[in-house]
Amino acid sequence: MSLVEIFRAVFINIWASKFKVFLTTLGIIVGSVTIILVIGIGKGGQEDVAEQFRNLNATSIFVMPALGKTTQATLGLSDVEAIKEGAPSLSDVTIMVSGKADASYRNTSYSAGVTGATEEFCNIQNLTVKYGAFISHYDNERRKKVAVIGDEIAELFYGDEKSEAVGTDLVIKGRRYEVIGVLERVGDSMQGFSPDEGVIVPYEAAEKYILGRTRPRIMALAKDVDHVASAIEEITEVLNKTYQGKSDAFMIRDAGSRVTAAQDSARTMSVLLIAVATIVLIVGGIGIMNVxxxxxxxxxxxxxxxxxxxxxxKDILLQFLIEAIVISTSGGLIGILLSIFVMPLMQYFDLRVIPSLYGYVMALAFSIATGTFFGYYPASKAATLRPIEALNYE
Amino acid sequence: MKKTKAVTKRLKPYVQRKEGNDSMQDHRLISMSNIDKSYQMGKNELKVLKEVSLEITAGEFVAVLGPSGSGKSTLMNIIGCIDVADCGEYVLAGENIEAKTEDGLAHIRNKEIGFVFQKFNLISKYTAVQNVELPLLFRGIGRKKACEKAKKYLELVGLGDRIHHKPTELSGGQQQRVSIARALVGEPKILLADEPTGNLDSQSGREIMDLFMKLHAEGNTIVLITHDSDVGKQAERIIHVRDGKIYEE
Known part of the structure; x- marks a missing residue:
């Protein structure tokens, strides 16, 4: 029998039991959608990580209060000085506190992310000042009430005339701060700090008037990637000297290991989802085999x-096998179509899904493979039936 | 029925004349010797055919008569190559059947044999013409050609106006005609009919028998299996099967 005729027979058969076939296809449709979403979410996760750390210097090192430790110790400006002295592998060190506080300009008020930092912060965070200037050493020393604002805040308070912001006064927690600079737009936020919707003030002003001594963090830049390890050692040594017996109150992390950790968790998520997709497809395949x-x-x-x-x-084998393949292929295709509608919905779950051709191809390939694999056994059973027994079967 | 009998007698010389042109050897279509067949029924072995030897010549109209359980259906299945003998020799149209693989048997069934079953055995989701096309499609003939030929044979059995009907839309007699058209379309050497009138009312049964007589008159070799001696009598040669053995009349 020619292939064309076999296909014709297959379609007549499928048409004759379309409802049953549709139910069978559901398993494959779900499997195919799952694969596409898995790959999309995996890509989204990777992209998220990449974006989170886009502005993060690979040589960044963070010293922060350890979580869940009973020993209490708080970092301060003196530690910055000590580290500057004792850690020659570093090029820049700053200290920062951050928190939320109400900032208002004229009649507009906004609960902004306030960061108190020293002048080195600009360089360490890769920030660019668009209008005006960043906080200076002098501002810090004098605890001057000045502020550098992010792009979104500037837009909120000043609309399109962002350059007009420089020289005006913001009121933060009841005190007036003169805006001395507006930052260039950064885009997506970094971990724990989003410059676009933030206000940066001198460290000591923030500590004294706005946030108090709430878990200050030290951020530092190693001279280059090769100096990260030695810089961490030097910082540890300095802290050990200062906080004898209490140095475990801090943890020291470098950007590289944070990126790796984030990527690892994104990858773990992908692996988990792939496992789910595999199970769904196997169940779908068993459904096909059963039908x-x-x-x-x-x-x-x-x-x-x-x-x-x-x-x-061969005629019988092909007829059943092709039936399985047609069912699973159409399941895969319907799944692809469906996923195009489902993917935008994922945003409501705060999940970033990036559609890709790779995802579609994989979904279709796995669907076809499932159909072929699970269809072969029943098909070969049909093909090897003895004619006399099959004919007398009632 | 008397009328059909008369037809048979009248046509006999024609068949003999046809045979007379060649030696008998070339026209020996079926040659069986010492065929044994048994089935396992639980622990017991049931011997269905015992040392059956049979020869059928091209152009013959043979009735195989016997009560149910006599082994006639098994004999037909072996003749039709849908079952194989345990031992013995079976040569069909010059080809030794024991040596064939399953696909080889499929090829022989497709080319040499046309089956007509008691229960018609049409495929219900196909139309009449699609059913009749099937043997040709299995042979690898293109759909257009197969369709043309199928239509021709449906016309031959008097169903030219019903070709796009599905079996469920046809009467029993009409379904049997479709199945005869399907048996004939591949131009087989033997038409093998198993109780072709068994599921039909007497009027349709007579019509089907008339059709067989006509086909025989045109030179077809027909082997008809039946338990009904009235039907069997219409054949020119009758073989009785009883307890797995055959007796010629």
């Missing part, structure tokens, strides 16, 4: 008739 077995049983007599009038094993 085909029932179909072989139901059509035993028909197989007997076909064999009696001259169908070879």
């Amino acid at each position: 085909l077995f029932v179909s072989v049983k139901e059509r035993t007599k028909e197989i007997g008739i076909l064999k009696a009038i001259g169908a070879r094993r």
